Amino acid sequence: MEITSETPWDGTPDISARIIVAIGRVASVLRAGMWEFATAENLNPAQAEILQLLKDRTHGVRLSWLATQLSVSPASASDSVAALVTKGLVRKDRAEDDKRATALWLTDQGKALVERMAQALGFADDAAARLNRAVQEQMLVGLFKLIAQLQKSERFPALRACLSCRFFEANKFPGSAAPHHCALVKAPLPIAFLRIDCAEQEPTDPVTERRNWEAFA
Template sequence: MEDLSSKITAGLSRLSEVYKVLLWEQAKKLKLSPIQIQILNFITYHKQELCNVSYLAKEFNVTKPTISDAIRVLVNKKLLIKDFSSEDSRSYTLMLSLKGRAIVNETENFANPIKEQLNNISEEDFNILYKTITRLIYQLNRSGVLTVQRMCFGCKFYKANGEQHYCNLLEKELLDSEIKLDCPEFIETN
């Protein structure tokens, strides 16, 4: 008989496929690739210093040439703007153009079919699911499988006391449901 962890892994694989299918459908409508949509969405919600080729390659676990190619297309389509304002003239960060912002507005809800199904789960199960997902992501990061994470557990502002979470930046206790997967104030612990 198959063990439960194998069944959960298979289930997560299926959910990943659903996400990919939804992303591909959205990409085809807009004549973009899924990685191009992901880059546009990432740039929308993250600090500009994270919006460069090196960081994006790490974020999406692809090579720098793959990211560079995607960026070249997005710049040519006038969806992204390269900002060369650093001291190194070869280095740049990326910003969305107005046209890029319009595309992001069209793509933001591509995962709604998944969200709609999550609304059918009881609040207790929903909270347990979120707690499990946050722990799994953190453990995969710590074991080196997931290279980038900006969640509370790895942040210098986070403090745990048993099962209780505390954010020193916000100066408040956090519920499991308040643990952020992608905090804009994240600073990695040393």
């Protein structure tokens, strides 16, 4: 008879599985906080998410982009947007880069509501801020690496991240503490300062984007 050694920890899920469970739990808490806020403001969760996605988007966004980010059909995104326009939180106008297309922006009322939403969800930011700086940096880099892996599966919607930005110059200073460079602000970019949602981001071409994310993974 084959004898196998057993330890009390044999049934422990892999670290990778526990990472994903932990991320899912954090996401659930954030989602619950957002739903609570949305309900109090007479919004449904999709409408609240659209308002968050429009935050800091000075150039306006297309409906198709919103639908991709929300993983819903364009028709469903259109219904949510129409409700937000009626509430005076979102405005539609001609897109800056194509006068035949329409784009969406937050109104001043919408911006104020998004600010209140950020404050209502500030408990999560406060919790992260209480971690020591080294742990924060390790987690940030780890999450970037996880997103880089997910990008390979093409399941991850586009981000306004440095690695997808046309101003990002990868490894301009190899081996230094700040190996990358932002051509917009003309400054070296340490890994700890990489943005995941930058208001000034402009998408780079798909080949460069893929190369940046694959180099980071």
